[in-house]
Amino acid sequence: MSTQESYVTDDGRTIGPTVMEMKNITLRFGGVKAITDISFDIREGEIRAIIGPNGAGKSSMLNVISGFYVPQEGEVWYKGKKRPPMRPYQVAEQGIARTFQNIALFEGMTVLDNVMTGRLRKMNASLISQAIWRGKAEKEEIENREAVEKIIDFLEIQAIRKTPVGRLPYGLKKRVELARALAAEPSILLLDEPMAGMNVEEKEDMSRFILDMNDEFGTTIALIEHDMGVVMDLSDRVVVMDYGKKIGDGTPDEVRNNQAVIDAYLGVAHD
Amino acid sequence: MFYREAGDFKTSYATDNQTFPIKFDRLGYFTVMAVAFLVIPFIINDYWANAIFLPFLIYAIAALGLNILVGYCGQVSLGTGGFMAVGAYACYKLMTSMPEVNIFFHVLISGGITGLVCVIFGLPSLRIKGFYLAVATLAAQFFLVWLFNRVPWFYNYSASGQINAPERTVFGIPVTGPNTEAWATYLFCLVFVVVSALIARNLTRGMAGRKWMAIRDMDIAAEIIGVNPLKAKISAFAVSGFFVGVSGALFFSVYLGAVEVGEAFGINKSFLVLFMIIIGGLGSIFGSFAGAAFLVLLPVVLKVVGVDWLGWPTDIVAHLQLVIVGGLIILFLILEPHGLAQLWRVTKQKLRLWPFPH
Numbered sequence: 001m002s003t004q005e006s007y008v009t010d011d012g013r014t015i016g017p018t019v020m021e022m023k024n025i026t027l028r029f030g031g032v033k034a035i036t037d038i039s040f041d042i043r044e045g046e047i048r049a050i051i052g053p054n055g056a057g058k059s060s061m062l063n064v065i066s067g068f069y070v071p072q073e074g075e076v077w078y079k080g081k082k083r084p085p086m087r088p089y090q091v092a093e094q095g096i097a098r099t100f101q102n103i104a105l106f107e108g109m110t111v112l113d114n115v116m117t118g119r120l121r122k123m124n125a126s127l128i129s130q131a132i133w134r135g136k137a138e139k140e141e142i143e144n145r146e147a148v149e150k151i152i153d154f155l156e157i158q159a160i161r162k163t164p165v166g167r168l169p170y171g172l173k174k175r176v177e178l179a180r181a182l183a184a185e186p187s188i189l190l191l192d193e194p195m196a197g198m199n200v201e202e203k204e205d206m207s208r209f210i211l212d213m214n215d216e217f218g219t220t221i222a223l224i225e226h227d228m229g230v231v232m233d234l235s236d237r238v239v240v241m242d243y244g245k246k247i248g249d250g251t252p253d254e255v256r257n258n259q260a261v262i263d264a265y266l267g268v269a270h271d
Numbered sequence: 272m273f274y275r276e277a278g279d280f281k282t283s284y285a286t287d288n289q290t291f292p293i294k295f296d297r298l299g300y301f302t303v304m305a306v307a308f309l310v311i312p313f314i315i316n317d318y319w320a321n322a323i324f325l326p327f328l329i330y331a332i333a334a335l336g337l338n339i340l341v342g343y344c345g346q347v348s349l350g351t352g353g354f355m356a357v358g359a360y361a362c363y364k365l366m367t368s369m370p371e372v373n374i375f376f377h378v379l380i381s382g383g384i385t386g387l388v389c390v391i392f393g394l395p396s397l398r399i400k401g402f403y404l405a406v407a408t409l410a411a412q413f414f415l416v417w418l419f420n421r422v423p424w425f426y427n428y429s430a431s432g433q434i435n436a437p438e439r440t441v442f443g444i445p446v447t448g449p450n451t452e453a454w455a456t457y458l459f460c461l462v463f464v465v466v467s468a469l470i471a472r473n474l475t476r477g478m479a480g481r482k483w484m485a486i487r488d489m490d491i492a493a494e495i496i497g498v499n500p501l502k503a504k505i506s507a508f509a510v511s512g513f514f515v516g517v518s519g520a521l522f523f524s525v526y527l528g529a530v531e532v533g534e535a536f537g538i539n540k541s542f543l544v545l546f547m548i549i550i551g552g553l554g555s556i557f558g559s560f561a562g563a564a565f566l567v568l569l570p571v572v573l574k575v576v577g578v579d580w581l582g583w584p585t586d587i588v589a590h591l592q593l594v595i596v597g598g599l600i601i602l603f604l605i606l607e608p609h610g611l612a613q614l615w616r617v618t619k620q621k622l623r624l625w626p627f628p629h
Contacts, residue, residue: 066495068495087494088494088495089494089495089497089498089499089500092494092495092496092497093497097496098495100492100495104489104491104492104495105488105489105492106484106485106487106488106489106492106493107488107489108484108487108488108554109481109484109485109488113481113484116478116481117481117482117485117493117496117498118496120478120481120482120496120497120498121497123478125477125478127474127479127506127510130473130474130477130478130479131470131473131474132470132473133473133477137473137477137478138285140478141284141288141477141478142283142284142285142288145284145287145288146284149284180496181496184496184497
């Protein structure tokens, strides 16, 4: 399948060329193979879902992309270049942001400070300038505050701006974490189970945010999710993993009718 | 009634970012500054300077420094005494080898040197955390005290092994040595305290502070969103070391005048400053001051009450002080882990509504 030409989806969004490509990734922990020889690509502007039963290696895959694990075999290509092994903060510097399955916010800081931390790639005033709070530091602080306020508006968390994150309920924390990732204006946004543990309304809100983000900011999104309804509705293309192997890849409709995927989810009759 | 933010509308992010967003707080701050600069220098005498104000101001700088490292960046350090000694000995060497330079710069450079030393001893923090880092910094404490005891170059080969601060002046007024006046030493230290507090506040409300707190709260997540853990931790050690070094230099040159390293900068000093920030409040500028004031005032108050009023023997009061400090630390850790600063915050929260119940 050729992946280089841009095309326009049914709902009028433009999907660009490949921005990230995983080539034959294999990840082992000692004798355990978490990921075996998986290849797939993420195209600019699309919503790419990774699904699979528990323990399929989805989170490991995301950890490979965000630089947390270094795969034993295979290559990660990003924006047309092969990516050397790098630390997670270097990956972040390249414009890849993520959220976590178990919320990883800075509990002692306010919502505003948490989201502002997401902007750190944009702020590089020297320590001296920050110490006297003049010049570049003050200017950056105000400029980035404006950008952050837009995201706070967008995600409808204005009311809790100055609340320490530790005091917030689960659903809001998920949203703050999304805000922090979005504040970085990432080229690719990785969402690890953004809707885990939410009720229907919260899931609807979150789905709306994901679609709006993709629509308004053109953010490329790769997400892991267990709620099949959500995945099939949101995503442009889906990768299906099982036991560390890729068993399906394609549009939601293709995947839904893929026999291997049906077997993995529903089981196979043994007679 | 008067303490509230209602009606105090912010129309720009700059005003929303300011240090004291509530008007009443700003007034309080300016009042304290005015009293500290315009009233106290005229009424201070030697007893008040030496028993209360100088130790309070100097420990406040040390507590600010340690609070940046422990309270904001989450890196435990038990080496404060040793790092204060670095500041003191750096200041002594500078004072004796470059007498023509103003003491003001000696103190600043001592802070810089201590920052560098602190960075070197902070390097293990990249690999180890928590208790293990505490033990590594403890090693710094003992090594540095040993170094200043054993290498005669540091104390200019004096027979006693002590270092003595020669007389140095600022604008012709002596601030170190035997002929100082209370108001001069007080003002000299006050300037350093105010500037340190402003710098600490600016750093902690900006990006540097956010990076430190991110490392403290969840280092893995901090790294994933782009915080370079090496730079963040090293900068915390450097800034913290700078403040601790300045306080060590002032402690030696202005306050004590003569120092024997094991006595003045032993492990007890490390614990004292650590207790200050625990009682005062980890991760709070106000807490650093509150803790320093508390632990400086406690012995003085106990002495006045116990010895002067009740007529108890001095040694009993001294031991009682240890018991009370120990008890208070346990009490604070159980009841209010965020220290005096949190009590202050709760009080302010209540004041916003007072005198109305809702």
